[in-house]
Amino acid sequence: MQHTFRLVIDCPDQVGLVARVSQFLADHGGTIVEASHHTDLQTGRFFMRHEIGADSLRLNYDSFIEAFTPLANEFQMNWKLTDSRAKQRMALLASLESHCLVDLLHRWHTGELHCDIPVIIGNHPQMKQFADWYKVPFRWVDFKSLGKEQAFSQIETLLESYNIDLTVLARFMQILPDTLCQKLQGKAINIHHSFLPSFAGARPYQQAYDRGVKLIGATCHYVTKDLDEGPIIEQSVKRISHSDSAADMVRKGKDCEVNALAHGVRNHLEDRVIIHRNKTVVFA
Amino acid sequence: MQHTFRLVIDCPDQVGLVARVSQFLADHGGTIVEASHHTDLQTGRFFMRHEIGADSLRLNYDSFIEAFTPLANEFQMNWKLTDSRAKQRMALLASLESHCLVDLLHRWHTGELHCDIPVIIGNHPQMKQFADWYKVPFRWVDFKSLGKEQAFSQIETLLESYNIDLTVLARFMQILPDTLCQKLQGKAINIHHSFLPSFAGARPYQQAYDRGVKLIGATCHYVTKDLDEGPIIEQSVKRISHSDSAADMVRKGKDCEVNALAHGVRNHLEDRVIIHRNKTVVFA
Amino acid sequence: MQHTFRLVIDCPDQVGLVARVSQFLADHGGTIVEASHHTDLQTGRFFMRHEIGADSLRLNYDSFIEAFTPLANEFQMNWKLTDSRAKQRMALLASLESHCLVDLLHRWHTGELHCDIPVIIGNHPQMKQFADWYKVPFRWVDFKSLGKEQAFSQIETLLESYNIDLTVLARFMQILPDTLCQKLQGKAINIHHSFLPSFAGARPYQQAYDRGVKLIGATCHYVTKDLDEGPIIEQSVKRISHSDSAADMVRKGKDCEVNALAHGVRNHLEDRVIIHRNKTVVFA
Amino acid sequence: MQHTFRLVIDCPDQVGLVARVSQFLADHGGTIVEASHHTDLQTGRFFMRHEIGADSLRLNYDSFIEAFTPLANEFQMNWKLTDSRAKQRMALLASLESHCLVDLLHRWHTGELHCDIPVIIGNHPQMKQFADWYKVPFRWVDFKSLGKEQAFSQIETLLESYNIDLTVLARFMQILPDTLCQKLQGKAINIHHSFLPSFAGARPYQQAYDRGVKLIGATCHYVTKDLDEGPIIEQSVKRISHSDSAADMVRKGKDCEVNALAHGVRNHLEDRVIIHRNKTVVFA
Numbered sequence A, B, C, D: 001m002q003h004t005f006r007l008v009i010d011c012p013d014q015v016g017l018v019a020r021v022s023q024f025l026a027d028h029g030g031t032i033v034e035a036s037h038h039t040d041l042q043t044g045r046f047f048m049r050h051e052i053g054a055d056s057l058r059l060n061y062d063s064f065i066e067a068f069t070p071l072a073n074e075f076q077m078n079w080k081l082t083d084s085r086a087k088q089r090m091a092l093l094a095s096l097e098s099h100c101l102v103d104l105l106h107r108w109h110t111g112e113l114h115c116d117i118p119v120i121i122g123n124h125p126q127m128k129q130f131a132d133w134y135k136v137p138f139r140w141v142d143f144k145s146l147g148k149e150q151a152f153s154q155i156e157t158l159l160e161s162y163n164i165d166l167t168v169l170a171r172f173m174q175i176l177p178d179t180l181c182q183k184l185q186g187k188a189i190n191i192h193h194s195f196l197p198s199f200a201g202a203r204p205y206q207q208a209y210d211r212g213v214k215l216i217g218a219t220c221h222y223v224t225k226d227l228d229e230g231p232i233i234e235q236s237v238k239r240i241s242h243s244d245s246a247a248d249m250v251r252k253g254k255d256c257e258v259n260a261l262a263h264g265v266r267n268h269l270e271d272r273v274i275i276h277r278n279k280t281v282v283f284a
Helices: A017-027 A061-074 A099-109 A128-133 A148-161 A178-183 A204-211 A246-269 B017-027 B061-074 B099-109 B128-133 B148-161 B178-183 B204-211 B246-269 C017-027 C061-074 C099-109 C128-133 C148-161 C178-183 C204-211 C246-269 D017-027 D061-074 D099-109 D128-133 D148-161 D178-183 D204-211 D246-269
Strands: A004-012 A032-040 A045-053 A078-083 A088-094 A115-122 A138-140 A166-169 A188-192 A215-222 A232-239 A273-276 A279-282 B004-012 B032-040 B045-053 B078-083 B088-094 B115-122 B138-140 B166-169 B188-192 B215-222 B232-239 B273-276 B279-282 C004-012 C032-040 C045-053 C078-083 C088-094 C115-122 C138-140 C166-169 C188-192 C215-222 C232-239 C273-276 C279-282 D004-012 D032-040 D045-053 D078-083 D088-094 D115-122 D138-140 D166-169 D188-192 D215-222 D232-239 D273-276 D279-282
Touching: A004 A017, A004 A061, A004 A273, A017 A045, A017 A061, A017 D017, A032 D032, A045 A273, A061 A078, A088 A099, A088 A148, A088 A246, A099 A115, A099 A128, A099 A246, A099 C099, A115 A128, A115 A148, A128 A138, A148 A178, A166 A246, A188 A246, A204 A246, A215 A246, A232 A246, A232 A279, A246 A273, B004 B017, B004 B061, B004 B273, B017 B045, B017 B061, B017 C017, B032 C032, B045 B273, B061 B078, B088 B099, B088 B148, B088 B246, B099 B115, B099 B128, B099 B246, B099 D099, B115 B128, B115 B148, B128 B138, B148 B178, B166 B246, B188 B246, B204 B246, B215 B246, B232 B246, B232 B279, B246 B273, C004 C017, C004 C061, C004 C273, C017 C045, C017 C061, C045 C273, C061 C078, C088 C099, C088 C148, C088 C246, C099 C115, C099 C128, C099 C246, C115 C128, C115 C148, C128 C138, C148 C178, C166 C246, C188 C246, C204 C246, C215 C246, C232 C246, C232 C279, C246 C273, D004 D017, D004 D061, D004 D273, D017 D045, D017 D061, D045 D273, D061 D078, D088 D099, D088 D148, D088 D246, D099 D115, D099 D128, D099 D246, D115 D128, D115 D148, D128 D138, D148 D178, D166 D246, D188 D246, D204 D246, D215 D246, D232 D246, D232 D279, D246 D273
Parallel strands: A088 A115, A088 A166, A115 A138, A166 A188, B088 B115, B088 B166, B115 B138, B166 B188, C088 C115, C088 C166, C115 C138, C166 C188, D088 D115, D088 D166, D115 D138, D166 D188
Antiparallel strands: A004 A045, A004 A078, A032 A045, A188 A215, A215 A232, A273 A279, B004 B045, B004 B078, B032 B045, B188 B215, B215 B232, B273 B279, C004 C045, C004 C078, C032 C045, C188 C215, C215 C232, C273 C279, D004 D045, D004 D078, D032 D045, D188 D215, D215 D232, D273 D279
16 A cells, blocks of 8 residues: 555635645645545535655655645645554444444455554444454443443543544444534444435334335444434445345345445545535545 | 236235136146246235236137136235236326436337327426327426316316326426325326435425435335325436536436336336335336 | 245246146145246246245155155156255355455354355465354365365365365365366356456456456356356446556455355355256346 | 536646646636546556636637647647537437437437537438437438448548537447548447447347346447447446346346446546546546
8 A cells, every 4th residue: 555645625615726735745746646626616615635645745744734734724724634554543333233343344354444443342242252353352331231321421431542533333223422423523433224314213124114115225424413414425225126024124234234334434534535514525 | 029918916815826826827728928926924915927928828818807707706816917919008297307208208119118108298388399209199288377276187187088097297297186196096107306215395306415415316106195105116326426416416317217217117017016005016 | 034945946838837836835735935937938948936834834844855756757847845944054165365255154153144154165274264263164275285186186075074065166266177166066156256258267357457347346156167157146246437446446346246245145045046057047 | 507618638647737737727717617637557647627617717718728738738748628618519320229319319409418419320211210300410321232331431421521529329230440440539439238348249138148147238438440349438237137038138238228328428528538548537
């Protein structure tokens, strides 16, 4: 994997903006491995992601930050620079279903997902076996005996103590309290097992079965306090027919969940997703 | 196209049912070109469609009906026998958008849709040009001057006078009154430009744009008095991204609409769709 | 999971065939959970699969076989009866890539794949770690020191000693000798990482990259001595673009491989696949 | 539709290139409606497409060309500037199948394809009826009486006399002679009815049926003298099963052909396709 810096920007659109950023990069010798632009014509907001060959630059990470800051301020940018070698710390929250958890662990194990996984948290103890295989610490937070409030307080403490950058709800069947949603804004990803906004809420496959749809799906989105309303990162669907029972749909839907979550997480980890109001720009 | 009879049955499931129907067909020499079965395990209802080589049978249409009736009564069947040579009479209702209308007309013209189209009805006059090309009578029902009630009464009269078997709303932008929905039950097909139940109601592409979904789609369903709630026959979806404006989504969605409607109508015309409560069995 | 018997038949088509089979089932009280028929109109061959509620039958497995044999002989059937509770014994052959192997193991572990996995065989030792996690015996056959002929002879012995019913090549990067292909006919499944017949042979992703296709895919097929020419069970594809390098295509293609192989294997294990000459009938 | 200029460039990659182009645009007040970049890391070639608000620019078309030429020369660019209001002149070549022809005509008629269609050329007279409906001159080139050489010479003359920019073979069942392929390089688009490179050559659906694939498809590509080997612009596939006859596959495949061709042509007309050796960059 080539060593790169990723410069991700969003700001009000303006003539000359791209020129100034490109000139900055050129002035410091930066070769552009990948560049993506988008202007939201409705809101006049501009989005840009550059992946720059780190070895080509005559700046290191810190001096880049310092040198770029005046330009960023001039154009009122939200921006960040990330080093492709730096790994985000990702926590996985799981319950009783293993398919999403195991898929993410395997992709991480083979290097497809570039991150650290310092902890897996379960509201049931069953997922410990998979955590052990992959040598990831497993923490069981016993919702039953602790009660919901206490349990989430414990999770919050765990996320802090492990310095977690990204929290992934891999079919975690508990609704996060508003305060935690607020705190993890833009840093927590959930997989919902329907093609939202269809079948929000509980038991989406049963809802889909009852409605008689010909497609089922899954939605990977950021967690917000409005349940199942967060910015969508990725969706995946699959055809079904009258011959599929609700149980068949659960089984078939798992492939959608696994795919949507894996791609959503990967794009987030590579700084390809920018949240804009209740939507996302995904430079995939 | 081979000349066949289509025997379509739904009834309570029972041991020996398939044997009796199959024996009936064998006794009269019938070769089975295609056979499809389905049991709804929740409701215990059985569905069956046979396509039988007409030339192999020692029964004509009328004598088949007569001979089969006692068996049908014994098993409390809803059933029908259709002759593949008999063409259903299909009316097309349209407004200002031509893509679904022209697609159906072309498939009919080339023989892909096996039916007659004795009339096209518009609530605007613009679609007359396409009707003329395909030499189909066009009737403009002027909703503005007639008012909604009078206009629909006129449409109802037209459907009756043309002996219409199937009414297709090819992006017809008027909501049918309850009484007409009731009357056309199982005989009127609509195309909704979203993957229902997402974005029911008006302006689905704008809704989809505002919600930031990563898929758009279309749903072909039977018309019922509960708007956008009718049994779904077919759905089609397409990936979109942040770079698609609401206008792009309208454009891209048309392909979904055209596909879902064409396949739904085709399956209906070939007696492949059976309505069961608020869902469909589709022997595609 | 309901206890069923699966009756799978292929034979020359004949009037009265379905009636006789259905009558046989009805005479012994059998409720039909699922029934699928197909007639190949070109060759006049008939294919049928019934899934019959075992508890409803007044026959056990052995007496069913005995009672059905005369009918089967009369109609010159290739046929089999399987008990849904009986598990096939599946061997997995792997090399260095873990994605297909781990996916199958996880689906087996969660009960989605109903079979036993008595052994995993590797031509490299690396996959042992996953075998250990799932507590499946791992046998390393060292192709380098043994030589190809000796190595395959050892594999053949292993398959025999473990009484293997189905051999799955989960990205096993060795070409089976003709005699072994012959012996495993209809009982060995491979995953090829292209949408065959495109890019048969070695390095299909590089071939796809060089040709500039806009789709990549994978093909699950039975192993035959004509390499990459065996009957296809399942295919899966994915869109790519100019921005995907050959390495990206490898990564993205893995999801196709995993899906196509998992579905092919599942359909085989549920006796849903019938081989007819160089093709398959799949009652999915 | 917003009035834009499209600046399309390919050249050797170089640090500072984007900065210089962006600065040029900024210097003349250009707002960037859409920008796409791609670097082919294997060949070191850079591709760029800008869509620039024409009203924002202080240059008209001619003065832009003049002002930009020195920069273009400095960086050894292949480049073009097109005016979104200027319509390419597209000729359609057809034989006996109408589905692709009629689809393109309808998309053109409704404004989805922004071009002129000054002529339709047929090697059979049957497509004249559709040409007449859309009021496009139809020219029948009688291959039978003229012979192939004479006939193609006549087609060449027609393309010249109508000042054709883009020639689309909408299921035109004649192989263009090498000299004409050469002459129309990058300006002639064909639709092949298979997912190339599978089933190149004649009767692809029959080939697909005989091979027993589970997917059929279509490929939109530039015409080159090596038949079915031209740079691929777009591919589309569809699932099929054992129950589909070769005739069913022909019918179902038409939807793939229509889609792949329509999108390929649209992308070409919007200057979104750049040919690079035997492949394409498509900024869709």
